[in-house]
Amino acid sequence: MDVVFDGQCGFCTRCVGWLKRLDRRDRLAFHPFQDPLTLDAFRLTHEDARSAVWALDGVVRLSGAAAIAAVLDTAVGTRLFGRGYRFPSVARPLEAAYRWVAAHRYRLPGATPWCTEHPQDCSAAVPGAGCAL
Template sequence: MRGTLLFDGRCGFCTRSRDLLARVDRHHRVETVPYQHPGTPDRYGLTEQQLARAVWWIDEAGTPRASAAEAANYALSAALGTTLPLRFYRLPGIRWLQEALYRWVSNNRQRLPGTTPWCEREPGTCG
């Protein structure tokens, strides 16, 4: 499984999470793109509001497949080369729990520890 994870490149916590994903992705199965990259919303048929609310998993065909915790599980599954994270996510009750936790993190991400946001670190990659 391969794909693209769209993330908030102006968020230090999001960039830190992206960097962690890149470290476990030893076979380079996951491309990461800040949603602020010019043309990204139009390319995938998503709105800026959808992209600002949650990460998105784009499958190999370029189709938006999932958002929020489910997207994170797709990305982790691809990075690790196993479907275990996705299978765990789909267990009864786990989806609800992970989505609730994702919403809390998303709403508080500016208060969580991060790093230099991608858009500051990689000038010219964000609009």
């Protein structure tokens, strides 16, 4: 599964590191949307990628909390998160929590942003650096 995230966001980068540790079978591939090839490769607009994290697996295209559930399922090799997300009583609070985190991302602890640590993976030509996770 491919995960498109904001490489300029320290919190997003910290989450990527955590997910890499959970993903012991290397089922996830992470792509900062600032990579000049990422948006075209996954048919995303800049606004799509800037507004939410994306999980893409073939024809399945998920964003926001649904993407997080799919990524967690893939990382740990379960279907628990995705199954729970199917219930509106679970999905609604998860979406609300996701939106809260996204709105407060700059106040949350993070790591050195991916694009700072791996400048070869990112392009300075991509406008905007809002965190998407």
